[in-house]
Amino acid sequence: MTEIRVAIAGVGNVASALVQGIAFYAQAENEDSILGLMHPEINGYKVNDIKIVAAFDVNKHKIGKDISQAIFLEPNNCLIFSEVPKIGIEVKKGPVLDGIGETLVDSVPVDENQKPVDVKKELENSNADVLVNLVPVGSDKAAKFYAEAAIDAGCAVINGMPAFVANNKEIVAKAEKSGVPVIGDDVKSQVGATIVHRALVDLLVNRGVRLKNTYQLNFGGDMDFKNMLSRERLKTKKITKTEAVRSLIPEDYRERVGIHIGPSDYVPFLNNQKIAYIRVEGEKFGRVPMYIDVKLHVHDAPNSAGCLVDCIRCAKIGLDRGISGILYSPSAAYMKYPPEKMPDPQAFKSLEEFITGKRER
Numbered sequence: 250m251t252e253i254r255v256a257i258a259g260v261g262n263v264a265s266a267l268v269q270g271i272a273f274y275a276q277a278e279n280e281d282s283i284l285g286l287m288h289p290e291i292n293g294y295k296v297n298d299i300k301i302v303a304a305f306d307v308n309k310h311k312i313g314k315d316i317s318q319a320i321f322l323e324p325n326n327c328l329i330f331s332e333v334p335k336i337g338i339e340v341k342k343g344p345v346l347d348g349i350g351e352t353l354v355d356s357v358p359v360d361e362n363q364k365p366v367d368v369k370k371e372l373e374n375s376n377a378d379v380l381v382n383l384v385p386v387g388s389d390k391a392a393k394f395y396a397e398a399a400i401d402a403g404c405a406v407i408n409g410m411p412a413f414v415a416n417n418k419e420i421v422a423k424a425e426k427s428g429v430p431v432i433g434d435d436v437k438s439q440v441g442a443t444i445v446h447r448a449l450v451d452l453l454v455n456r457g458v459r460l461k462n463t464y465q466l467n468f469g470g471d472m473d474f475k476n477m478l479s480r481e482r483l484k485t486k487k488i489t490k491t492e493a494v495r496s497l498i499p500e501d502y503r504e505r506v507g508i509h510i511g512p513s514d515y516v517p518f519l520n521n522q523k524i525a526y527i528r529v530e531g532e533k534f535g536r537v538p539m540y541i542d543v544k545l546h547v548h549d550a551p552n553s554a555g556c557l558v559d560c561i562r563c564a565k566i567g568l569d570r571g572i573s574g575i576l577y578s579p580s581a582a583y584m585k586y587p588p589e590k591m592p593d594p595q596a597f598k599s600l601e602e603f604i605t606g607k608r609e610r
């Protein structure tokens with residue numbers, strides 16, 4: 250099998266977990282050490298086949314550093330779970346655009362005099378197969394920029410954050426024309442607040458309970474949460490997180506359910522740990538009320554990287570098979586806001602059919 254050449258836009262915590270994870274599974278020697286993966290192999294591709302070949306950021310301290318070093322620089326605070334040998338790929342400066350919001354200005358130093366590189370050229374020169382977009386919430390212009398540069402360079406696009414890329418008709422049309430696949434938008438983590446919340450809602454709906462109200466309150470201590478203190482930047486995140494849950498509620502009473510989902514605060518000492526409080530309220534037999542309260546406590550970035558290693562391999566299958574435009578099944582299985590929404594069991598069945606070639610996309 251050939252390698253999968255990956256470029257990353259945004260060398261933050263999720264990139265750190267992704268790069269660490271690739272190094273971790275490269276050292277996997279026995280069956281136990283491949284635990285933690287949703288798919289040890291996808292159509293013959295292992296995590297070990299993923300090679301980072303380009304990386305872009307705007308933080309002046311990360312630029313010029315080997316990515317194996319840059320991922321461990323502040324303000325990144327992802328748990329260190331693997332050593333990462335030198336990779337030989339320097340982080341290059343991308344255009345800042347709307348990447349740094351008001352609450353991040355003090356934490357992410359940008360050298361205004363340093364010129365950004367030509368991202369499309371860098372992607373071409375590095376022979377990247379796939380670009381993974383991991384810029385901060387609210388960076389809609391930057392997300393569009395990286396997606397378009399990737400498509401122009403003939404790379405598949407994975408949009409791991411809540412800007413609309415797979416949900417942007419123009420970008421998708423451009424990808425179709427250029428013959429590259431797109432997976433998006435906004436990773437639905439391996440076991441994060443969204444998938445747990447969806448499982449609870451699915452359970453109640455499937456057992457005939459009528460959902461009345463539900464909330465999901467999230468907080469954490471990393472730059473993602475600090476950035477989200479800026480309510481202005483939250484518009485797309487609100488949509489992707491809320492729709493991921495709302496879309497599972499039966500249409501006939503969906504509009505009458507009280508739903509509140511969103512990030513609520515930044516608690517610095519939590520570092521990359523995230524806490525989510527999830528509540529579902531419903532009425533069961535005889536319209537008798539019932540409630541479920543759940544507290545989730547996770548390291549956030551590895552949760553996203555656990556899905557990205559699958560998305561990257563699915564995107565490569567798309568390239569190998571000459572599929573262009575949206576990959577519906579991987580998007581539904583791994584993203585919060587896929588262009589085609591479906592319950593998770595259906596999304597995973599559809600994903601397996603995609604992987605084995607029974608379903609085209």
Ligand SMILES: NC(=O)c1ccc[n+]([C@@H]2O[C@H](COP(=O)([O-])OP(=O)(O)OC[C@H]3O[C@@H](n4cnc5c(N)ncnc54)[C@H](O)[C@@H]3O)[C@@H](O)[C@H]2O)c1
Nearest residue numbers: 259260261262263306343344345348385386410472549553
């Ligand atoms: N479980 C998860 O952590 C999870 C799940 C789903 C989605 N996401 C999303 O993934 C994205 C990345 O998350 P993170 O925790 O790594 O965030 P982060 O803030 O740690 O990393 C973002 C990186 O992007 C860089 N950046 C800012 N503007 C840029 C630009 N114009 N070009 C290139 N780089 C730029 C920043 O300097 C930083 O290094 C966020 O949008 C987040 O909401 C995360």
